[in-house]
Amino acid sequence: MDKKTPLYDTHVKYGGKIVPFGGFLLPIQYESGIKQEHMAVRTACGLFDVSHMGEIVVSGPKSVEYLNYVLTNDFTDLKVGQARYSPMCNEHGGTVDDLIVYKRGEDDYFVVVNAANIEKDFAWMVDHKIDGVEITNVSEDWGQLALQGPKADAILAKVADPSLIPAGYYTANFDGSIKGIPCVLSRTGYTGEDGFEIYMPADKAADVWEILIEAGKEEGLIPCGLGARDTLRMEAAMPLYGHDMNDDISPKIAGLGFAIKMDKPDFIGKAAIEAATPLKERRVGIKVTGRGIIREECDVYRDGEKIGYITSGTFLPYLNGSYGMAIVDSAKREIGAAVQVDVRGRKIDAEMVKLPFYKREQ
Structure with missing residues (x-):
């Protein structure tokens, strides 16, 4: 049975057309339609529910060693408050998933994975666990919203302390808040525009949604669904797991060589990727x-x-x-x-x- 995100009733309230996606019931679009939602993100701002994404915590003294082995990117120099994109490969060089790793603290990493792969990824990560590492699936605890578009900064600054809003792309503040609600403020996205992905306790997701919608009225903020999310990421040529890469398609073939560090001592899939070159x-x-x-x-x-x-x-x-x-x-x-x-x-x-x-x- 498909799950509902903490914002399911909010989507119904706002006229969202609900469809199953990645094991969840989510809006494909709202009454405004995909084209208008897409254009809002390119010219003003759009708000997406991405609470279906999964969150996995990797902690312990061997966390960096573990992440460098199970993922293709290198996390040796990742600083607290930074995020880094990486594929996760199988032994054949195919893609288990692509994900984002945040360094939340020393020996404390917050890993965000694709919705349809939450259980698969968690099992894969646990199966390849090493001593000195703890791996916890905390997906049920979190809601996530994406505030995307050229006016995202101005909107967020109305409801969050501007000094706590991350300035650099792929950086995050784990001690942020929106109108007193504790939030992770991350300058990341999947639309090709500037903007934020905002994490909050699951039971506060609907409150944060309403706060942002109200704050963004003057800037033309509108709710956006999966349809616009797909067309936006397509324009920006961002690959989608299960389409542009999968368990049989190497991230190298998918054009993600920038996130594959072949000079690392070893990682799962390295030998297969080397063997498939050129x-x-x-x-x-x-x-x-x-x-x-x-x-x-x-x-x-x-x-x-x-x-x-x-x-x-x-x-x-x-x-x-x-x-x-x-x-x-x-x-x-x-x-x-x-x-x-x-x-x-x-x-x-x-x-x-x-x-x-x-x-x-x-």
Whole structure:
């Protein structure tokens, strides 16, 4: 049975269209619609319920050694208050999940994982535990909201002490608060915009939602659902687990080499990733030049030869066009080259382009 986040009744109150996603009942959109929600985040601000995400605490004197072994990134120099993105691989070099690690204190790490993978990730992490480490699934204790868009800073400053709002990207303050409610304020997001992911006790999530909605009225803040979250991350070319990577797709193929530190002594999947170099397949952007919308699992052709497949694809509102991300044969991957995408037997003209499709002005 699908779970409800602490904000389920709030979504119903605000007219959210509820659908099952990752084992939870969540709004795909509100009455404003996906396009308007998407544009609000690009031009003003949007508020998302992301309480379905999981939280796992890793603590103990061997925490850094453990994280460096079970994850592909390097956490040796991570400072208290910083966050770092990392894939987590299996022995074959495939992706168990991608996640964010926060250093909450010395030997105390707060790990945020994808909703559909909470139990799988926790079991994987426990199965590979070493002495001197404790691993605790605290997902039920936390609610999480994402306040995203160019006006997020101004809105949050109305309800939180500005001195406690993190200034740097991928930094967080674990001693923040919103109108007296204890909150973790994290300058992170999954939309390609500036903004925050805010963690609070689960039973306070609805209160924080209402505070932010009220504070953001003048800035054009609106509630946003899963639909806009997907189109926004697509424009920013952020991979989605289960689509652009999975247990069989290496994060290296998915374009996440920046978060794979091959100079570490060892980590799970390192040998398999080394053995698969040079890559036979790589991720690339696909921009439709003809007519039609490309979708996941559609085959990609170049000069009549199948060279790969779409992993994520849809119409992107801000760019006003159809785009997709694809995994293609490395030897056939050429930026600017014409390709065709087979959508239910109809070939749609497109071209290979650089990622990301959209990058905000700094």
